[in-house]
Amino acid sequence: MLPPSALLCDVGPRDGFQFETTPIPTPLKIATVRALADAGVPRIQATSFVHPGKVPQMADAEAVLAELDLAGPTVFSALALNRRGVERAAKAGVRVVDLSIATNPQHARDNVGMTVEQGVAEAEAMLAMCREAGMQAQLGFQTVWGYAEAEDTPLDLVVELARRFADAGIESLSLADSTGRATPVSIRRRVRAVQAAAPRVPLVLHLHDTRGAGLANVVAALDEGIARFDTSLGGLGGCPFIPGATGNIATEDTAALLDAMGVRTGIDVPAVAAATRHLVHLLGHALPGKLYTLV
Template sequence: MNMPDKVEVIEVGMRDGLQMEPDFVDTGTKIALIDGLTDAGLRHIEATSFVSPRAVPQLADAADVLAGVRRPAGSRFSVLAPNLKGVERAIDAGADEIVVFVSASESHNRKNLNRPIDRSLDDISNIAEHVRHVGIGKRGAIACAFGCPFEGDVELSAIQRIAGHFHAAGFRTLTLGDTTGMATPALVARTVAAIRGAHPDMKLTLHFHNTRGIGLVNVVAGLNAGVDSYESSLGGLGGCPFAPGASGNICTEDLVYLLNEMGIETGIDLDKLIQVAARMEAVLGRRLPGQVMKAGPRLRLHEYEDAACATG
């Protein structure tokens, strides 16, 4: 076991979560939620996406959101930017990091990006060249890294090929995405070992969904493999509109609670984080799947006199 002492939690709910919502959340509310997240100690937030407003109208205010958020010391605001036009908009808006992605399966890539994998890889090379001297960070991401809803298991060789392309293009951070919750602990261990074996200088982040109820189990598998960076979503929001059955991401509050109880440092105030999750629930007008926001931390005690008593 190579369990890390400290873990970076990357909040993706403001992008990966809100993109799935049927109704537009106003810009001021988004900014207030993000400021709440930074107040709780989160320092790496995927704040929005520079995609076509026609494709994802919920994130049409991307530039205004970035312009309005507070930026405490050490904070980093990432944005999804799948093409050169999006990258240029992200640079103009002052993003700290762009995230570009490709799917490990041909079928999902065509659904998600409307192009074959090879063309997406060409786009990645062009984007890397475009930002080489701009001073903006760049992160690669592989969707469906643990399975595809159309093709089933994904060959390790396909994931290694894409990871190698990112590495050759100068990317040194890479997210492995469990887009439809198909990851298992054994798959996590095998995939992490394969990528690390080929590219030991590449920092890995794991992005799990809780579709089949083992999202946090897969986190533990990742921790055992020494991975110290995880993406999660406030309240468990999110999914993928182009992948059938892709329910929400692992929940940020649940993840932070798990890490706290394992003695792993995150720098995040769980009580404050729960308050932000409750505000997100109020904004969306429905219960979210996160568990810790409902029950509270393990040692949150209750008044004895207020509890019901068995009778008879």
Template sequence: MTEVPLDGFPERVRIVDVGARDGLQAWPDPVSTDVKIELINTLIAAGVPQLEVTSFVAPRAVPNMADAREVMAGIDRSRGAEMTALVPNARGAERAIEAGVDAMVVFLSASESHNQANVNCSRDKSLAAAAEIARMGQDADVPVYGAIATAFGCPFEGNVAIKDIVQVAKSYGDCGIAQLTLGDTTGMATPRLVQERCRTLATEVPAADIALHFHNTRGVGLACAYAGLQEGITRFEASIAGIGGCPFAPGATGNICTEDLVYMLQESGVATGINLDALIEVARRTEKALGQTLPGQVMKAGPRLRRYEREDVRSSSGSRA
């Protein structure tokens, strides 16, 4: 492992695994509570410091999140990992606080049309709900983070103007929400857009603490994360084995893979505090539990220096070496 990070890279980053929430919210089959709890607990054991574990939304809208309270109750909290949950409104916030989350995540879309499709209301109403949840969080001493969906493009409107991102970030700031995530909901991000948005927000909203959340829809998710590292970003969201996809965004696929991201960081000399071998095992177990081939690459190939016995590998002559 390289001990010194690549030039311009941070020495350490914080990985947030969102597989149990973003990864499973749109899964076509029901996923049992026990499977979710095992997934979360094995990720914690592998050293993942923060997880978005569930969403306190209406069960009819996202059936796989109907067991939010039960999932929270089954999590091993002894290792000190931070457990966050997505909340859409005050009722969801009440349930999340009662369930003992460490932090709540509010969300809205940078584009008006996707916000209507995603939560069936305007951006202004979503911002009002975020402000209410922020007040509830302050009263309960539960931090509130803000997510901005379609931050790199909208499946209905196309390009999203940077001024709209800045406006939402400032509105969050007015509510006392400083930790923001730029969400690449349908994989429309490019390294150039990442650079533009990170630099503009650093200038226009300097108090914002930015995280990046990429989907690998067009195969450039890790390239976008690399661009974020070059801009000094130190928080990234990813999903174990690459599961995920927004149910209200056409063409959305899974998030960038947590284990693939950790591998890239490790090979770049950037510390995460996560055991890559243990993470690979979690990814493989997740694939088995879900009964479907998942898109993770490192879980299939292993680390760069994985070795094989020559006698176990077929030679060019057709026989084993």
């Protein structure tokens, strides 16, 4: 039994563009976000508020958001990784902020030089700021299906963190397979454990297609009642801080598969494919998605 509909969030303008080594002109970012919104993608992670010295590609976060209709029907979210980022998001008029914490102790040390607990404390402070500013917050757990090895992230810790944040007023909880190590079997196991710990929190899966199992994992998750997924047009993206973490599952491929299985997404697949083709042309390299060359 699959859910009747699913909500996709295109994270390409953030998770994707961030991965590109050449600077993307701000107008192309805006055009891409708009094309996705026009194609019926209901939620788009438009940018991130990170230190411009660390991620120069995202230095134009305010400029991108200034050109979007933040009060319209499409949800434009933005990632914030520290309190300064939340401040900037509030000032930019963002309605939904995406927060993200490490759940794998080694990944926490390697990526942000913090313990998981330090990251949690920071996220709690950021959540309080979001509440105060009247912004919704999605909380993301990184590398839930493993960092250096499959499932080397302690499930007990993931469950404990889910329980801790379940009543913290988050809009949703995103579980990321940042390294593409999940399988349909481990998706079911970990999703069930988190659902049991936080039954009233909407869950979102953020899947990378590093090993080609992304859509298989979507189908297993749908069967477990998950109806929200992060995707990126053309499968754009990756994570420059996690070796081998290639792109997200492709928006158009995911939407087409869901539609073909009777799970409505409201997304105009050929329109997303056209946006991907335009981007491929301008970026000068192919993307891993399949459908953009076919439809």
